[in-house]
Amino acid sequence: xxxxxxxxxxxxxxxxxxxxxxxxxxxxxxxxxxxxxxxxxxxxxxxxxxxxxxxxxxxxxxxxxxxxxxxxxxxxxxxxxxxxxxxxxxxxxxxxxxxxxxxxxxxxxxxxxxxxxxxxxxxxxxxxxxxxxxxxxxxxxxxxxxxx
Numbered sequence: 001x002x003x004x005x006x007x008x009x010x011x012x013x014x015x016x017x018x019x020x021x022x023x024x025x026x027x028x029x030x031x032x033x034x035x036x037x038x039x040x041x042x043x044x045x046x047x048x049x050x051x052x053x054x055x056x057x058x059x060x061x062x063x064x065x066x067x068x069x070x071x072x073x074x075x076x077x078x079x080x081x082x083x084x085x086x087x088x089x090x091x092x093x094x095x096x097x098x099x100x101x102x103x104x105x106x107x108x109x110x111x112x113x114x115x116x117x118x119x120x121x122x123x124x125x126x127x128x129x130x131x132x133x134x135x136x137x138x139x140x141x142x143x144x145x146x147x148x
Contacts (some may be wrong), residue, residue: 007142009033009071010122012057013044019135027138031119035059035074042074042118048093055086059118074118087111103132 006025008018021027035041042057058077061069087108094100106128115121130137 009041010119010126011040011044012042012118012122012125013046013055014040014126014129019129019133022130022135022138027140029123029138029141031072031123032142032144033071035069035071035118041071041122046090046093048089053089053093055089056082057086057118057121058082072117072119076115076118076121078114078116083111083114106132 003024003026005028006021007028007030008014008021009030011018042059044055046053046055058080060075060077090107090111091104095104110121110125110128115124127137
């Protein structure tokens, strides 16, 4: 059976809908487009006991026309302790959830090792989560950006 192809932007901690699309379609990662500020490329939303909580990866070059740079050229600002903050937030929100302890060891390195570029980091996050969920990770990606 041939799967229908779908184009996805690699986002930070993608939604369940994104993972459902990965199961149901052949995914091609859109990696050639420009970075879009205030998008899911560098932010994620989780739910905890206080409601919806935003997690944002700081990027370098704010105000320097970063929205006109290619997504793969956006450096992460590692001068801020964002990884530690995100990991502690995830632990606090989900440590008592069923099965978190089974995935914690796989996820922790994403928040303890430094990463240089947003696109590479997001793809690594998705690849690790796909491994945890036993979903095949697609290595297919675009080589040029084509506006519809």
